[in-house]
Amino acid sequence: MNTDMLDDLSAITLIGFSYTGKTTFGQDIAKYLGWKFVDIDQEIEAGAEKSIHEIFAEQNGESRFRILENQTLKNVYVDTQIVVATGGGAILDPENRETMAEHGAVICLESNTETIVKRLKSAPDDPSQPIRPLLAHPDPHKTINELKSARQKLYSIADWTVHTDNLSQDEILEAILYGAQIASRRIKMGTLLEQQHELKIRKDPDNQNLAYTVITDTATYPIYVGSNLISSLGSKMRAQGVTGQKASLVLDAALIPLYESQARDSLNEAGYETDVFHLASGEESKNLNSVSSIYDWMVNRRVERTDPVVALGGGVVGDTAGYAAATYLRGVPLIQVPTSTLAMADASIGGKTAVDHAQGKNLIGAFYQPSLVLADISTLRTLSSRALREGFAEVIKTALILDADLFEFIEENASALLNLEEEPLVHVFSRCASLKGWIVSQDEKENGVRAVLNYGHTIGHALEAITNYTSILHGEAVSIGMVVAGELSRRHDLLPSKDLDRQNKLLQGFDLPTKLPEFDMNAMLEAMTLDKKSRGGSVRWVLLQHIGEALTDQSVDLEEVQQVIRNLKE
């Protein structure tokens, strides 16, 4: 199991009833991770130089024990990378519960009463175990049951519960580690959200158009958002240290009369010898044949390692030229010049490049960060109204998961945005680019927080797949997907109804679909579980907690999904 994710975690605390294996498995986990193991009961005994049994036997013994337990627990978390096994009653104290929850992952080990009685009977006669007297009780099952159910609610503070009864030792260890990973992701997300409130857009005072600088393990690059930027494309590339001689401009064929000469002039002026490859418009061009033709063209031009590929167009050009740039000579500089709302808000940022395979979308690709992203919002004037609105689904998504203020701004400026008024457009796309750039900077390869960007995409991808990527555009599918995910969030007592209404109303305001078209439910569910974002057959959802904050890795019953979908059919 890959435990890298746990590096950011300070502690794993095991809670649960007595005889559920907290000490045994705690030791095993600590050994496996190379972490320190602490057993709170043993610490208390060492500190008091008495056995727990002796402490209990003193006057007010139990309350004295609880005080010692409380202090010991607080002290252990001074260390990091520790596995802590707690006593069965530690969760009774609200302060203890808070201390545990504040320090890393809390995992509950659960066993049924039968197992507990069996272990209790076969355990060596240890008088320090306060529940041992239960055995003397005429009906230990009943007493243990009662105690367990009284504590059940308290055990629910755990990030994850492992039912140990029918698992092997290895399976239990694996389940604990899995739970710790999920907790680690949640904690990381929480910290990021805190940072985000102070998110400082890395701005260059001399350059008003710089929206954000993405910094990942593999690259550092600026994202510019503004009007009439194509004229400064070449000079910005030079300023960014793109030294090559030849620029390979890959252009959506529909944009030839609109932007080719402007881009070519700008590149030539900056001293790049420029040639243009025309990629036929549409998703049908996003395949290996096109990539192969681009390679041929580049080989013929004798393009070298430092010579840039410039992708000018929507997501189709960005993904296709991006993949060619990522692989030609093992990678040449890539410049993204997105011209659609979808590409500006999403596709051009973050380094996902890919082409489609007959068996599925985006199956062949690479993570490859660009050297520069230049979003010229003036180009949106020539975009069709449907494509324009489609991209706003991703913009609204970004606001929903990360930024309540941006959401409100879009609500207040919806018609100005649709009328392509410059100021609100620049504000919204700059902010959106900075949010996506910021998430990518934290998690380039989507091992954790980047998953939050998939809000609305579980149903979205499935809808696209069952309609063969023809009748419904990506953003439209995501819009419907957000309506479903929003409703699920509401049912899970996360998203308040009024926030759900605001979400759906804003989507409608951009004329995005909020009802499901006619389709085959089974095909939809199958597509959903086949999507690469599902893991081991179970689909993990991104749900909204409220506008501006999302939770990843939420599990939702397939039954419930079906119900929600049925209610949303047209």
Ligand SMILES: NC(=O)c1ccc[n+]([C@@H]2O[C@H](COP(=O)([O-])OP(=O)(O)OC[C@H]3O[C@@H](n4cnc5c(N)ncnc54)[C@H](O)[C@@H]3O)[C@@H](O)[C@H]2O)c1
């Ligand atoms: N890499 C990523 O992270 C990522 C993220 C989201 C989507 N995508 C991909 O992006 C693609 C969709 O992107 P898209 O919606 O931009 O599609 P697209 O590139 O097909 O562009 C949509 C349509 O608008 C036209 N067009 C684009 N810009 C124009 C302009 N300024 N003026 C006039 N016409 C213009 C195009 O010719 C096309 O017909 C999909 O293949 C999707 O998989 C990638």
Ligand SMILES: [Zn+2]
């Ligand atoms: Zn998307």
